[in-house]
Amino acid sequence: MKNLRILFMLLIATVAGLSAVMLASRWLLQQGSNGITKVAVAAADISLGQQxxxxAVKLVDWPAASxxxxxxxxxxxxxxxxxKASLTRGEPVLESKLTxxxxxxxxxxxxxNGKRAITVRVxxxxxxxxxxxxxxxxxIIVNTQKDKEGKPSAERTDQSISKIVLEKILVLAVAQEVNRDETKPKVVNAVxxxxxxxxAEKLDLARSVGTLSLVLRNQxxxxxxxxxxxxxxxxxxxxVIAAAAPVTKTVQVVRHVAAKAFAGTCIGVISGTQHNQECF
Known part of the structure; x- marks a missing residue:
C-alpha cells in the first residue's frame, strides 16, 4: 500500500508537470505571435542615391515593442x-532615409530642398x-587682389588677400563618387x-577672380x-603707417594804415618859374 501511494503521487506530479509545461508553451507561443511583426530590411548594401x-530588400521578424x-x-x-543615406545589409529601411x-x-x-550642386576643380x-x-x-578661401580705395584708378596698387567667403559647405561628391561610408582619402580633380x-553665385565669382582652397572643418x-x-x-x-594729416597754412595779411596828420602852416615858395608849397 505504501508503494502504491508513492507511485500514485509520482503519477499525479508527472501529469501536473506536463500540464504546466504544455500551458506555458501555449502561452509563450501566443505571446510570441502577438509580439512579432514583419519589417523591411536591406538584403544587401545599398548606396546613397540608389534606386x-x-x-534589395526582404521582410524579417521584428519585436513589435521595439x-x-x-x-x-x-x-x-x-x-x-x-x-538619401546608405543602408547596410540587415539594416531596417526607414522612411527618413528615403527620398x-x-x-x-x-x-x-x-x-x-532649396539647395544646388556646383562643382569646383581641385x-x-x-x-x-x-x-x-x-x-x-x-x-572655402579665395586668394585674390584687393584694390586700395581712396585713390584714382591710375594710382591704385593691388594687394594680395586671402579671405574665407563660404563656411560649412557640404561635400556631396568627389569626382563621380557619392558614397559617404568610406574614410580613405581620395585625390581627385573635382569636388x-x-x-x-x-x-553658388559667390562661389562662381570667387573662382573667376582668384584661386580657391578648401579648408576641412569639424562637422x-x-x-x-x-x-x-x-x-x-x-x-x-x-x-601700419598712418597717413599724415594735411597741414593748412593760414596766411594773415596785415594791413598797416599810416595816417599822416598834417598840422601847421603851409607857405607857398616861388623859385624862378617853379611854384611849390611846404607845410610845417
Missing part, C-alpha cells in the same frame, strides 16, 4: 524608391590631400558641393569664423 529593387520610428513594413512599396516617392536616382536625389592641395570626402564640411543659390562646429582676411602686411606684421 531600391525588389531583390520597432524603430518610421520603419517600412511593406516591401512592395519600396520598389523604385531612392535612398520622396517619384524621385529619380542619382546625385540630384540627395540634394536638399588638386591634392586644394582638396585637403583627398580628405574632403562626401559628407564632410569645408570652408561637388551643396550650396544655396546665393552661395559638429557651428561657430562662424569672424576674420578680416589675411594680407601681406598682416602676414608679415608690418607696422
Amino acid at each position: 531600391i529593387t525588389p531583390e 520597432l524603430p520610428p518610421g520603419v517600412v513594413q511593406d516591401a512592395a512599396s519600396l520598389s523604385g524608391r531612392v535612398t 520622396p516617392a517619384g524621385t529619380k536616382g542619382g546625385l540630384s536625389a540627395v540634394i536638399a 588638386n591634392d592641395v586644394v582638396g585637403v590631400a583627398g580628405f574632403a570626402l562626401p559628407g564632410s564640411f569645408v570652408d 561637388t558641393l551643396e550650396v544655396s543659390p546665393d552661395e 559638429m562646429d557651428p561657430r562662424p569664423a569672424e576674420t578680416a582676411g589675411a594680407t601681406k602686411n598682416s602676414l608679415l606684421k608690418e607696422p
Whole structure:
C-alpha cells in the first residue's frame, strides 16, 4: 500500500508537470505571435542615391515593442524608391532615409530642398590631400587682389588677400563618387558641393577672380569664423603707417594804415618859374 501511494503521487506530479509545461508553451507561443511583426530590411548594401529593387530588400521578424520610428513594413512599396543615406545589409529601411516617392536616382536625389550642386576643380592641395570626402564640411578661401580705395584708378596698387567667403559647405561628391561610408582619402580633380543659390553665385565669382582652397572643418562646429582676411602686411606684421594729416597754412595779411596828420602852416615858395608849397 505504501508503494502504491508513492507511485500514485509520482503519477499525479508527472501529469501536473506536463500540464504546466504544455500551458506555458501555449502561452509563450501566443505571446510570441502577438509580439512579432514583419519589417523591411536591406538584403544587401545599398548606396546613397540608389534606386531600391525588389531583390534589395526582404521582410524579417521584428519585436513589435521595439520597432524603430518610421520603419517600412511593406516591401512592395519600396520598389523604385531612392535612398538619401546608405543602408547596410540587415539594416531596417526607414522612411527618413528615403527620398520622396517619384524621385529619380542619382546625385540630384540627395540634394536638399532649396539647395544646388556646383562643382569646383581641385588638386591634392586644394582638396585637403583627398580628405574632403562626401559628407564632410569645408570652408572655402579665395586668394585674390584687393584694390586700395581712396585713390584714382591710375594710382591704385593691388594687394594680395586671402579671405574665407563660404563656411560649412557640404561635400556631396568627389569626382563621380557619392558614397559617404568610406574614410580613405581620395585625390581627385573635382569636388561637388551643396550650396544655396546665393552661395553658388559667390562661389562662381570667387573662382573667376582668384584661386580657391578648401579648408576641412569639424562637422559638429557651428561657430562662424569672424576674420578680416589675411594680407601681406598682416602676414608679415608690418607696422601700419598712418597717413599724415594735411597741414593748412593760414596766411594773415596785415594791413598797416599810416595816417599822416598834417598840422601847421603851409607857405607857398616861388623859385624862378617853379611854384611849390611846404607845410610845417
